[in-house]
Amino acid sequence: MSEQNPSSVEIMDAFDRRDLAWFIDKLVQVLVFIGGISAIVFIIGIFIFITMEGFGFLLDTLDFREFFMSPWWEPTDEDEPSFGILALIAGTASVTGLAMLVAIPFSLGAAIYIGEFATGKKRESLKVLVELLAAIPSVVWGFIGLSIMNPLIIELFDVPVGLNVLNAGVILGLMAAPIMTSIAEDALKAVPDRYREAAEAMGATRWQVIFKVVLSAAKNGLLGAVLLGVGRGFGETMAVLMATGHAINIPGSVFDSVRALTATIAAELGETAVGSDHYQALFTIGIFLFVITFVINLTADLIVRGIRNK
Amino acid sequence: MVSQAVSAAVEQHPVKLEVSNLEISYDGQPALSNVSLEVRENEIFGIIGPANAGKTSFLKSINRMDMFNPNMNVAGDVRFNGRDVYNLRNVYALRSRIGVVFPLPVGLPLTVYENVALAPRLKGVKDKAELDVIVERCLARAALWDEVKDRLDSLGSLLSGGQQQRLTIARALSQDPELLMLDEFSIAVDPVTTMRIEDVLKDLKNEMTIILVTNLVQQARRLADRTAFFLEGECVEIGETEALFTGEVKDQRTRDYVEGRFG
CATH class of the missing domain: 1.20.5 (Single alpha-helices involved in coiled-coils or other helix-helix interfaces)
Structure with missing residues (x-):
């Protein structure tokens, strides 16, 4: 040229x-x-x-058997301190589990509505709103649990205490739902429109297209959203501290107060002598939380890889 | 038809691309084996063959697109301008001299203008007037200028499939390549436009070397000086295009394929 x-x-x-x-x-x-x-x-x-x-x-010092099997967390007992975190694990797990029962249907439903049904202005404003919800600080959620959910639960279910698994689970679920919605909606949006067109051209209904094609194409991202919520539940501290009642207890029902692993560290670390058994026991809980998070993420990664290779 | 005369002349041209004992495999599965051929300057070299013959893998091995796929393994010798492309430091310099058009259109998410101006810009052309000239010339040669001259600022990825394919061709031309590799370019283009682009390719041959991979046997006959027939990872035969189509073949499979009596 x-x-x-x-x-x-x-x-x-x-x-x-x-x-x-x-x-x-x-x-x-x-x-x-x-x-x-x-x-x-x-x-x-x-x-x-x-x-x-x-x-x-x-x-x-640590007796692993006692650490994981004993429900007695009495690190400040002068005669015979005991460091059992079973009740704390039960507290965290029950609250997280309930939170996911609340958050998964809410967030997937919201994501499907925003991603597949809402259009134009409605869709844009909903997305902004969801992102605003995700930005609410956790202490505000804890405050809602303490001052609104607490009397509401006492009134509705006629129980003596409203700070319990139910309260914290619902609060945590509502708190995790916006960010899960946002990620799930991104996953749905990443599914190319030609998949929808191809499926609709075969006469599939809107719901059939979503269920058979869109959700299965987006399942990696959706699973990622759910696991992010689980991680959020395990790691959340302030809202859980305020809404669970912070009582060491293996819950027998959703109306029992519990205490979470994270809340224990947050509440007690400031009051311990650096280097004491109590101080070190709290750090051991930290290690445990770290390992749990690692295992959750690793599992998620392996599941996602497994799906991808299929 | 002047193709016979041109073919004779092509023999005089220097070798542009020399491939010897090329073997390509994916994860140990052979895709193409034992290919040796040479492409000469200013010829159109056709490659025909059914799906899975290894045609696209062949093109990928030339401008080092194997680097995008860790599972792809290439052995053998590929020389461009006499230079071993598997033993050079600046692979980007190699790629900037080889234009590629993929089978499915890839309109980059830039404006029509920017799609075509990208390669000259990367090479350092900054002058707006000079870029304008290049953009118009390349779009015109790709038979797209008349359709897009009033909407150069709209997104290239919003054009129709056939227009995007011609945009891709214009982009490849904007590189001012020494070697142009077209991989089934007409798959998304209507027949009339295909004919216009084919005419352009006949012109372009004077300026560059062209490798034309096509599954339209007649397209190879219309354009190529020489044609290679690939089948299931094997280069069955290479010969003067007219000879292949008039039955002067060494292998019965070639005759069957060009006459459409295959499979």
Whole structure:
């Protein structure tokens, strides 16, 4: 065309030349590599830190059997302190489980409505609203649990205390639902329209298209949304601290007060002597939470990979 | 038809691309084996063959698109301008000299203008007037200019499928490539436009080397100086296009395929 073709010799040089674009490319590769590695370094750093704080206790004092099997968490007992977290695990698990029962139908329903049915202005305003809901600080949710849900539960169910699994589960579920909705809606939106067109062209109804085609195409993202909610439930501290009643208890019904692992650390860490058994026991709970989170994420990853390879 | 005369002349041209003992496999599954051929400057080299013959894998091995697929393994020798493409530092410099048109249109999410101006910009052309000239010329050659000249600022990805394919061709031309590789370009283009693009390719041959992968046997006959027939990962035969189509073949399978008596 307009320029003359360079001669063969010049071309042979060009294929080995380190030009500006080549250098920028290499530089960006290095920066991206550092970015990726630093995330791993930070995670390992955090793990080392919490492990070191709890490690002496973990090796010398801690009786694993007692730690996981005993429901007695009495770290400040002068004669015979006991460090059993079974009741705390039960508290966290029951609240998270109930929260997911609340959040999954709400968030999937909302995501399907926003993603598949709502159009134009309605859709845009709903998305903004959901994102606003996701930004409400957890202490506000705890406040709602304390001052609105509490008397409501006492009145409705005629129970003496309204701060219990039901209260915290509903609060946590409502709290996790917006972010789960947002992620699930992204997953639905990522399903190409030509899938919907192809399915609708075969005479499938709206619901059949959503159920058979859209949901199965988006199931990785939806599963990711649910597991993010589970992780949120395990890690949430303030709202749970305020709404559960913070009483050590293995719940027999949703009307029992419980105490969560995270809330225990938050409430007690400030009052312990650094390095004491109690202090180290709290860090051991931290290690346990870290391991749980790791296992949840790893499982999620493996499930998603399994689905992808099918 | 002048193709006979041109073919004779092509023999005089220097070798642009030399492939010897090329083997391509995916995850150990062979896709193409033992291909040796050479493509000469300013010829149109046709590759015909049914699906799964290894035609697209062949193209991918030339401009190092194997790098996008970790499962793809290439062995053998590919030389572009005499240079081993599997042994060079700046693979981007190689790719910038080879234009590729994929079977399904890929309109980048840029405006029509920016789609075509991208490659010259990457090469450092900044002058607006110069870019305008390149954009108009490339779009005109891809038989798209008349349809889009009033909407150069709308998104390329919003054009119709056939228009996007011609946009892709215009983009490949904007690279001012030495080698243009077309992979079943007419799959999403209507017959009239296909004919117009074919005429353009006949012109372009004077400026560049073209490898035309097609599953339209007659398209190869209309355009290619020489044609290779690929079948199930094997290069069955290479010959002067007219010869292949008039029955001067070494392999019965080639005759069956070009006469449409296959499978």
